[in-house]
Amino acid sequence: MLLELRELSVIRRNREVLRDVGLSIAAGELVGLIGPNGAGKSTLMEAAIGLIPFSGVSNLAAMDATARARAAAYLPQSREIAWPVSVEDLVALGRIPWPGSGRSSEDRKAIEAAMTRMGLEPFRHRTALRLSGGEQARALIARALAQEAPLLIADEPVAGLDPAQQLACLRLFQGLAGEGRGLLVSIHDLGLAARFCSRLVLLAKGRILADGSPDHVLRDEVIREAFGITTRRIDTPDGPAILPI
Amino acid sequence: MRPLFAMLILVTAMLFAASLITGPAGLSVVDGLRALLLGGEGPMPIVMREIRLPRAVLGLVVGGGLGLTGAAMQGYLRNPLAEPGLIGVSGMAALGAVLAIQTGLSLSAAMALPLSALLGAGMGAGLLVALAGPRGGSVTLILAGIAISALANAGTALVLNLSPNPYAANEIVFWLMGSLADRSMLHVWLVLPPMVLGAMLIWTTARDLDALTLGENAAAAMGVSPTTLRWRLVAGVALIVGPATAVGGVIGFVGLVVPHILRPWVGARPSALLPASALGGAALVLAADIAVRLILPERDLKLGVLTAIVGAPLFLHLIWKTRSGGRM
Amino acid sequence: MALRIVHSMRGFVRPSRIIAGWLAAMLIAAGAPVTAAPQRVVSMNLCTDQLAMLLAAEGQLISVSHLARDPRMSAMAETAANYPVNHGRAEEIYLLRPDLVIAGQFESGPTLQMLRRLGIRVEVLPPAESIKAIRSGITRMGELLVREDAAADLLAGFDRELARVRSDHYRGKAALYYANGITSGRNTLAGTILDAAGYENIAGDYGVDSTTGLPLELVVMAQPDRLITGAKWPGQSRSEAILDHPALKKLAPDTAEVTDRDWVCGTPFILRAIEALQ
Numbered sequence: 001m002l003l004e005l006r007e008l009s010v011i012r013r014n015r016e017v018l019r020d021v022g023l024s025i026a027a028g029e030l031v032g033l034i035g036p037n038g039a040g041k042s043t044l045m046e047a048a049i050g051l052i053p054f055s056g057v058s059n060l061a062a063m064d065a066t067a068r069a070r071a072a073a074y075l076p077q078s079r080e081i082a083w084p085v086s087v088e089d090l091v092a093l094g095r096i097p098w099p100g101s102g103r104s105s106e107d108r109k110a111i112e113a114a115m116t117r118m119g120l121e122p123f124r125h126r127t128a129l130r131l132s133g134g135e136q137a138r139a140l141i142a143r144a145l146a147q148e149a150p151l152l153i154a155d156e157p158v159a160g161l162d163p164a165q166q167l168a169c170l171r172l173f174q175g176l177a178g179e180g181r182g183l184l185v186s187i188h189d190l191g192l193a194a195r196f197c198s199r200l201v202l203l204a205k206g207r208i209l210a211d212g213s214p215d216h217v218l219r220d221e222v223i224r225e226a227f228g229i230t231t232r233r234i235d236t237p238d239g240p241a242i243l244p245i
Numbered sequence: 246m247r248p249l250f251a252m253l254i255l256v257t258a259m260l261f262a263a264s265l266i267t268g269p270a271g272l273s274v275v276d277g278l279r280a281l282l283l284g285g286e287g288p289m290p291i292v293m294r295e296i297r298l299p300r301a302v303l304g305l306v307v308g309g310g311l312g313l314t315g316a317a318m319q320g321y322l323r324n325p326l327a328e329p330g331l332i333g334v335s336g337m338a339a340l341g342a343v344l345a346i347q348t349g350l351s352l353s354a355a356m357a358l359p360l361s362a363l364l365g366a367g368m369g370a371g372l373l374v375a376l377a378g379p380r381g382g383s384v385t386l387i388l389a390g391i392a393i394s395a396l397a398n399a400g401t402a403l404v405l406n407l408s409p410n411p412y413a414a415n416e417i418v419f420w421l422m423g424s425l426a427d428r429s430m431l432h433v434w435l436v437l438p439p440m441v442l443g444a445m446l447i448w449t450t451a452r453d454l455d456a457l458t459l460g461e462n463a464a465a466a467m468g469v470s471p472t473t474l475r476w477r478l479v480a481g482v483a484l485i486v487g488p489a490t491a492v493g494g495v496i497g498f499v500g501l502v503v504p505h506i507l508r509p510w511v512g513a514r515p516s517a518l519l520p521a522s523a524l525g526g527a528a529l530v531l532a533a534d535i536a537v538r539l540i541l542p543e544r545d546l547k548l549g550v551l552t553a554i555v556g557a558p559l560f561l562h563l564i565w566k567t568r569s570g571g572r573m
Numbered sequence: 574m575a576l577r578i579v580h581s582m583r584g585f586v587r588p589s590r591i592i593a594g595w596l597a598a599m600l601i602a603a604g605a606p607v608t609a610a611p612q613r614v615v616s617m618n619l620c621t622d623q624l625a626m627l628l629a630a631e632g633q634l635i636s637v638s639h640l641a642r643d644p645r646m647s648a649m650a651e652t653a654a655n656y657p658v659n660h661g662r663a664e665e666i667y668l669l670r671p672d673l674v675i676a677g678q679f680e681s682g683p684t685l686q687m688l689r690r691l692g693i694r695v696e697v698l699p700p701a702e703s704i705k706a707i708r709s710g711i712t713r714m715g716e717l718l719v720r721e722d723a724a725a726d727l728l729a730g731f732d733r734e735l736a737r738v739r740s741d742h743y744r745g746k747a748a749l750y751y752a753n754g755i756t757s758g759r760n761t762l763a764g765t766i767l768d769a770a771g772y773e774n775i776a777g778d779y780g781v782d783s784t785t786g787l788p789l790e791l792v793v794m795a796q797p798d799r800l801i802t803g804a805k806w807p808g809q810s811r812s813e814a815i816l817d818h819p820a821l822k823k824l825a826p827d828t829a830e831v832t833d834r835d836w837v838c839g840t841p842f843i844l845r846a847i848e849a850l851q
Contacts, residue, residue: 049466069468080460082323083513096456096467127513143459147467270790288824292790295820346809410808412752419811427754427789427815544786545754 001026001059002151002182003048003072008056010040010047010206017043018054018206025184027150030177032197033186034217036227039203041186042077045153048184049074060151069097073147077155079133079140087123087131087139091115094146114145117172134165141169151182158187170196190231194218195239202226218242249510253524257305260531264301267535268292269542299430304531306433307425307493310440310485312526313519315500317447318370320454320515321478322377324386325505325563329486330497330549332386333393334369338483338490339420340400341365345491347404347413359436363487369393370479370486378475383567422547423494425534436488443484444523450477451516458515496533496549498556499526505559592734592844610719611673611694616641617661618677620838621698623649624714625675626656627840628723636669645804648834648842663687675717701839702762704735704769710839731841738848740771744799747772748792749832750821751803752812756787762839763801763832769843770850772799789815793824801830801850 003025010018018040025031033041047054049072050061060068073094081090092102092111100107115121118138123131128139137157144152154173158166166189173183174196187193193200194214202210202217204226210217218240223231227244234241265281266274270292280289281298311329318327318334329335345351345361376389401420405413453474456464465471489496503525504518511517530548537546615636616625622641625634626649639660640646641653659665663684666674674688674695685695696717701707708728715724747767749757757763758776761784767774775795781787802816815821835846 046462051462051465065468065470069466072466074463074466076460076462076466078460078462080463082458082460083508083515085458085513089512089514090458093455093459093467096452096469101452140459268790269788270794288793288796291793291820291823295818295823296790296793346811349809352809408808408810410806410810410813412806412810412812413808416811427818429819431819542788 003153003184004057004059005044005048006057008044008047008054008058010043010052010054012043012052016206018047020056021203021206021208023048023201023208023211025151025182027180027182028177028198030173030183030185030196030198032193032200032214033184033203034188034190034193034200035203035209039226040206041203042155044203045074045155045184045186049153066097069147069149071149072151072153073144073149075140075144075152075154075157077159079136081128081136081140084127084129086125087120087128087142088115088125090128090139091120091142091146094143094148097147110146110148114142117145118142134161137161137165137169141172145176150180151184152176153184155186156188157185158189158192166192190218190223190242190244191240194242214240249507249521250524253521253528257524257528257531260528260535261301261305264304264531264535265293265297267538268297269538295429296427299428299433300425300534301531302430302433303425303428303436303492304534305527306437306440307489307496308499308530309523309527310444310489311496311499311530312503312522312524313444313447314482314485315526316504316515316518316522317450317454317478318482318500319504320457320518321374321450321474322386323457324383325508326383326386326501326560326567328498328501329366329370329482330495330499331394331501331560332369332373332390333395333397334366334373334482334486335490335495335497336394336397336401337369337372338362338366338487339495340397340404341487342491343401343404343420347408355431355435359439359488359491362491363439363483365397366487366490367479367483369397370482374475374479383564387564418547419494421495422549422553423490423496424537424545424547425493425530426545428492432492436492439484439488443481446477446481446484448519450474450481451519454515454519494547494549496530496552498549498552498560499529501563502552502556502559503529505563592738592841592848611671611717613669613671614673614675614718615659615666615669615671616675617659617666617680618675618698619646620700620710620840621675621677621714622653623647623838623840623842624698624710625718626652627727628711628714628718628720630718630720630723633718633720635671636666644834645806646834646837648838648840648845650834663691667691667693673717675714700762702760703765703839707731707839707841707843711841727841731844734841734844735769735847738844738851739769740847740851742771743773744771744851745773746775746795746797747799747801748775748795748797749801750787750792750816751832752810752816754786754789754815755784755803756781756792757784758782762843763836766836766843766846766850767801769847772850789818789820793820796824799830800824801832804831804833 001024005021005023008018008021021044035041046052048058048060060072091114095102095107118141120139120142158169170192177183200214200217201208209226210222230245232243232245266277277293281293284290315328319325341364342358342362345358350357372393373389377386402417405417453469456467456469504522507521507525508518511521533548533551536551537548540546614634616622617638619638619640622637636659637653637656639658642650642658644650647653671693674693676685676697678697678699688695698710701710711724711728715721749763756776758781760782764774775797778795779791805813835842
């Protein structure tokens with residue numbers, strides 16, 4: 001298992017934000033984390049990777065910092081870039097957990113591969129801050145890829161992207177899963193989640209409400225309980241479309 | 246990048262040499278350097294070895310230290326407005342130094358002066374990091390800096406005003422504006438060890454500062470420990486700014502101007518900015534210290550006056566850019 | 574004033590018996606006041622204090638400045654202990670009901686104006702930086718106090734003693750160096766003392782006539798035979814650190830001398846300073 005969480009609980013300001021969450025992700029899985037705002041999706045990711053205090057068990061948080069950074073790459077929701085670094089230097093930051101200071105041949109290979117994969121070669125020397133939102137998101141994903149961790153935890157990676165970019169991003173994630181990586185991706189668009197994820201985990205009020213195949217999780221009664229709305233599901237040859245009503 | 250470092254080293258070396266041959270005594274370059282290297286009888290070796298050499302060395306290390314700490318604090322706080330002089334770290338160091346001098350501690354043990362200044366700088370930096378940490382925005386940083394500066398300056402003025410020594414009150418100017426005039430090799434030996442230690446400590450944060458480019462969470466997920474990073478940074482800044490302020494007073498804006506100018510030349514990478522800013526800071530302070538001797542040779546014009554004339558407009562420009570939402 | 578106040582100090586006094594005896598005699602010689610003379614005189618300035626104490630008739634001088642009692646600055650601190658002191662404030666001086674206030678040139682202008690508005694006669698004496706100025710200061714003080722005879726006696730004694738202590742032969746180069754790297758040139762009291770003692774003032778090498786900053790390296794380059802520094806005050810200051818600079822120690826290892834209270838004011842007491850340098 002790349003990720004193994006058991007009885008994970010988080011208390012923030014005397015409020016229980018997560019309660020007894022159990023979740024595991026194996027190689028090759030693209031797991032979509034869905035749920036309403038405030039359900040605790042970001043908190044779950046932060047606790048899993050050891051950024052915030054929690055009770056329970058996380059296999060990642062138990063590792064030392066370097067080992068954890070090599071085991072899992074994390075893409076926070078805020079696409080923060082503090083300084084006007086070049087795209088190439090930004091991607092190279094992914095090599096920080098590895099020896100070689102970003103200049104060894106292994107480092108170079110990983111950086112080049114990540115940039116090629118995200119189609120960033122034309123932007124190599126451009127300042128990351130001057131790119132469009134979608135291009136910045138791609139550069140940040142390339143950074144996480146350069147980290148070459150078997151598990152990728154991405155918080156809302158497609159939020160704010162145009163439909164083409166969203167599709168490209170999720171196809172890429174599918175491809176990564178196909179290569180044997182594990183991914184945990186939080187996502188709001190239930191239709192996209194259903195189409196691309198191999199498994200969905202529905203979080204509501206700090207607890208896991210459903211965990212399983214998209215068809216199993218996206219049942220009307222489950223959605224009603226979690227989101228308080230009804231949905232209409234239209235199956236198409238390219239996958240289901242889910243309309244909130 | 247290589248050419249940049251080569252140029253910075255060259256410029257700094259030239260300014261160091263220029264500092265050695267600048268002075269009212271009007272020694273020729275050849276005579277001066279011969280007296281410096283070979284010694285001999287008469288007043289020339291005293292002038293070169295006891296007066297000009299410590300001044301040039303202090304310009305080099307104090308400037309280098311200020312440039313380095315400016316770059317490090319900016320990298321850590323992810324804010325181009327962070328600078329030890331502006332945000333009260335140097336002011337607290339000055340307060341520590343003034344206390345050591347006025348209580349007579351520095352008389353009984355010479356090391357008490359840099360140590361006390363170091364303690365002050367550490368408190369200032371610690372307080373600032375606690376108040377304005379990496380998550381705090383520019384406004385928090387500047388407000389925290391104003392508060393700490395005001396407190397430190399008031400404390401310094403109070404201590405000097407209470408002194409029985411008639412000169413003490415007039416020294417507020419030195420502590421606020423800084424000067425390297427008439428320091429001796431004793432001062433050099435006093436400040437060099439802690440400053441070198443501080444520089445080494447800050448150098449160990451280079452990769453962590455790079456990682457912080459992506460934000461605190463992403464950096465922590467890449468193996469950066471926020472607690473040890475903060476500790477190393479505060480200790481490193483205190484080890485450098487404390488002793489530097491104890492012998493040179495508060496020389497503001499060096500840590501602001503230098504990283505700002507050099508950032509584009511190192512691709513904005515915080516780690517590469519550290520050594521570049523150290524060299525640039527040394528060059529700036531050496532140049533300013535040569536300028537004060539050329540502009541008003543008989544008046545001991547304060548170094549901080551010159552650095553502020555260069556730095557304050559830039560500071561306003563940076564605030565303007567931050568205000569209008571642009572990132573540096 | 575401020576400058577000269579600070580490079581004086583207690584100790585290092587080697588008063589000549591002759592001078593001391595003569596000055597003591599001057600004090601005793603104070604006779605009965607003349608009718609037209611001011612009866613309630615207040616002095617507000619360290620230097621006018623001393624001239625007034627030397628010349629005033631018994632009971633004529635009713636207050637001197639508080640600095641007059643400071644043994645670091647006042648050559649007559651012991652005598653001043655017999656007088657009530659003032660702190661140069663208009664209110665306290667007015668309450669003394671003086672008929673003459675004598676001030677130095679550096680006293681607060683508004684204070685003096687207020688005293689004048691209150692109808693009090695205020696006379697200002699310039700600081701004396703040369704032998705000539707000291708002589709005219711004595712004469713002027715004598716006129717103000719209507720003690721011309723006492724002033725003439727004091728002058729005669731001053732001239733006689735000066736002729737005795739003044740050195741006619743060249744004694745070498747001397748540097749005056751005070752906190753903050755300040756030196757005094759020819760046209761200052763300290764320069765006058767140096768000159769009278771037979772020393773060449775290195776400030777002259779650099780065209781410095783007044784009291785002003787002189788870079789340390791120029792002091793070193795001038796290679797003075799004698800270094801005369803300002804005294805250290807209690808408490809610590811960075812300004813005085815220059816006096817401990819290793820370059821000065823190397824320059825003049827044994828010859829460092831310190832200015833004291835006899836160097837502060839242009840009064841006959843400079844004779845003691847001149848004599849002490851020989």
